Amino acid sequence: MKQVKIGLIGFGTVGTGVVHGLQVNRKHIADTTGFDITIKTIADIDIKTDRGLDIGSTALTQDYHDIANDSEIEIVAQLVGGIDTANDIMMYLLKHGKKIVTANKALLAYKGPELFMTARQYKSSIAFEASTAGGIPIISVLRDGLGGNSIHSIYGIVNGTSNYILSQMTEYNYPYEKALNEARKKGYAEEDPSLDVNGDDAAHKLILLTAIGFRSVVSMDDIHIEGITKINQTDINFARELGYTVKSLAVGILRENGLELRIHPTLLPREHPLASVKGVFNAVCVRDNLAGETMFYGKGAGSYPTASAVIADIIETASGSYGPKFANLCYFSDNGSPSVIPFSETISKFYTRITAKDIPGVVARITSIFSDNNISIASMIQKESTGSEAGIEFMTHKCREADFQNAVQEIKKLDFVIDPPAFIRALDVGFESVG
C-alpha cells in the first residue's frame, strides 16, 4: 500500500468536503487504487471555527508555507478562492515542486496561461476537474473519454443558481425577484448573486471548457456575456406556448471561420435533453465527429460534489496517470488553435416579440425589414389584439447576429412600434433525436 500524504489549503466549504470525503472513503480508495491517502496538513487563516470534523493527527496551520516547504508532501489541494492571493499561493507551490489540484475556476480563467507555463517549467502539474460543473467529470471526459474526437460544440447549463431561478420562474410562474429570494433561502444563491446571475461565473467555466475542448486560450473579453436578470415571465410564457424552455447556456461552437463563445438565455425545444435539467443540476452537451452527441449531468456545485472532483484529481495525480497527460496535452498554450469570431458574426435563430399599434401594414413593414436584413421568418404568431395594441411574435431561421440587431434598430424606429422588440436566441445546434 503506497502512503500518500497531501496538503490542503483553504478549509472552507469545499475543503471541508474534501477532508470528510477522504475520511469516509479512505478504505474504499485504498482497496480500489492501492493508495492510502491522508491529509498531513491543512492551512487556513481561520483555524478556530469548528467544521464539525475530527481531523485526528492532521496538523492545522495558518501559514501555507508550512505545506509548501514540507518535503513529505507532494500533492496539494489548493482550495483558496479569489484571484490574487490564490495566484501567489499557486505560484509558490509550483516553484516548490508541488503538484496542485484546484477548484478555483476564476483563477484559471484569468491566470491559466501563466500558471500552466510555470507548472510545465517546474515539471509539476495542475489538475482542475473541480473547477467546472462540480460532480460532473466533464474535464476528464473532454480530455480523455472523448480525447481523440474533434469537438464541434460544447454547450450546457453550468450555473446552478441561474438554472434554479429560471426553473422556479418556469414551473411556478414566479417573478425573477421571488425566485431569487427562494434561491437565497435554500442556500443556492449568495447574498450578492451578481457573479452567478450576470453570467460571469458561467463565462469562467466556458474559458476552461474552451481550453480543453477546443485548445484555445481565450479571455472574458472573447465571450459575449448576458445574464438572466432581464428575463421575465412574459418571455417564459411565450416560449412555453411555442414549445420551448428558457435556459441560461454557456455555448462554444466551432464554425468554419472560428469559435463562437457566449453566455445567454437560450430557447431550447422542450424535448431537448437540457430542457429537463431542473433546479441546481448542471448538464453539458458535447457534439463531436465520432461519438456524436453526448450529455453529462449532475450536481454542479456544493461541498461533496466538488470534493468528488478534487479527490478524483488527487488520485489521478498520485497514481502517476495525470503527469504525462498534463505534460502532453497543450492546455492554455495556443498552437494553431481556432480564434474567436466577433459576436456580431455569430449565427443564431431568434425569437422576438414586438408590440405595435393595431393598424394596417404593420406586419408587411416589419417582415420587409427582416427580409432586407437577410433574415427569413420560420414562424409568426399574431394574437387577437386587445384594444389598439397588437403583439406579434416571430421565430427566425438562423441568421447573423449583426443582421438581426440591425433589423431590431430599424423596427424600433417605426412610429407604430410601441415596445422595442424583445428577443431570445435559440441554438442552431440540434441534438439528434434517433427513433
Added chain:
Amino acid sequence: MKQVKIGLIGFGTVGTGVVHGLQVNRKHIADTTGFDITIKTIADIDIKTDRGLDIGSTALTQDYHDIANDSEIEIVAQLVGGIDTANDIMMYLLKHGKKIVTANKALLAYKGPELFMTARQYKSSIAFEASTAGGIPIISVLRDGLGGNSIHSIYGIVNGTSNYILSQMTEYNYPYEKALNEARKKGYAEEDPSLDVNGDDAAHKLILLTAIGFRSVVSMDDIHIEGITKINQTDINFARELGYTVKSLAVGILRENGLELRIHPTLLPREHPLASVKGVFNAVCVRDNLAGETMFYGKGAGSYPTASAVIADIIETASGSYGPKFANLCYFSDNGSPSVIPFSETISKFYTRITAKDIPGVVARITSIFSDNNISIASMIQKESTGSEAGIEFMTHKCREADFQNAVQEIKKLDFVIDPPAFIRALDVGFESVG
C-alpha cells in the same frame, strides 16, 4: 512528435470506424496530445471486401501473428467479436507484450479474470472503454472521474435495440413484432436479435460495470436476466396512465447485505432523466456518496461512437497514463469486494395488474394476501368493470422479491382470478430532484 504505430485486428464495422476515425482526426490528435498515431497493419480473415477507405501504406494481412510478432507495434486494437477465437488472439497478444484495446464485451464478461491476470503477469494492459455503452465514456467516468467515490448504484439503458423497440411501442403504440421489424429495417436489430432483446447483451455490460464500479467479479449466473419480449402494449399503456415509462434497465445496487444485479423491464417515473432517453441512445445513472446522482448519455453502439472509445483508449495507452491505472486498480480480481445477493432477496416496488371476476370480496382477499406477505400497497386503481370482469392495478411499496412472488402464487390460485397477475418492477432508487 512521438510516432505511435498500432496494429488492428478485426476489420469489421468497428474496425472500419477506428481506421477512418484515426485518419480524419490524425492531425487533431497530434496537435492535442503530441502523438502521431497511425495503423501499421490490419489483420482480418476477409482482406478482399472494399471498406470504402483508402488505407494508404497500412499493410493488410490474414494472419494476426504478423501483428503480434511485430516488435515495432506496441498497442493493438483487438476488435474480433465472439469468445473462443478472440480469447486465443488476446492471450497470444498479451504473451507477446502487446498492450490491448478492445471492444469485445462478451469476451471480457466470460473471460475477464483470466485475461486480466495474464495482462498483469506480462506487464501489459487491457483497455475496454468501447465494451460498454459505445460513445459514452462510462468506464473512464467510473474509474477516474468518480474514482474516489463509493458507488451506491449504477443503472441505465445499455442496449439500444431494446430501447428502440420499447420507444416505438411507447410512442406509436406499435406491437412488439412491428417495433422489432422497424428496428431491423433501420439496422438497429440483427436478423436474430436474441442477444439484445433477451437481456444477455445488457448483462455482459453489467458484468463490466460491476467490475469497475463495485470491484466485484461476477458471472452471468449472478444476474437475474429478463428481456423485453414479454412486454405488451397493455403494460405500456397502464404504465403511462400511472405516470410511468417502461424501460429495459441494467441495475446494480449495493445493499447492506451485498450486490443486487439484474436486467429487466422497469417502470420509471416520467420525470426521471432516463425516461426521456429514446431510440437507440444509451444512458447510465450513477449514485455515489460524494457526487450524488450523475447521468451519462450518448450513442451506445455504431461504428463511429464505438471507434470514439477505442481511439480514446489508444491515446490513454500510448501516453503512458493507462499503464499505472491498470496496474493499480483491481479490475476482475476479488479482494473483499461485495458478494451478490440472491435475486429472491432483492428489493423492488411492483406494479401489478390482476383481472378477476367482478364479485364482492375480491379486493379484500387480494389485499389480505399482499399484507400476509409483508407487502404494503402504495396505490390501487380499479376501473369500472366491463361486463363480468374487473381489472385491478396495484403499485406496492418496496418489498422482497420472494414475498412478492409468493403473493403472486397465492393470488393465482384464487378461483375468481381470471388472468394470473402481470407485473413490472419499479426501482426503489430515486433520482433526487432538486428545486
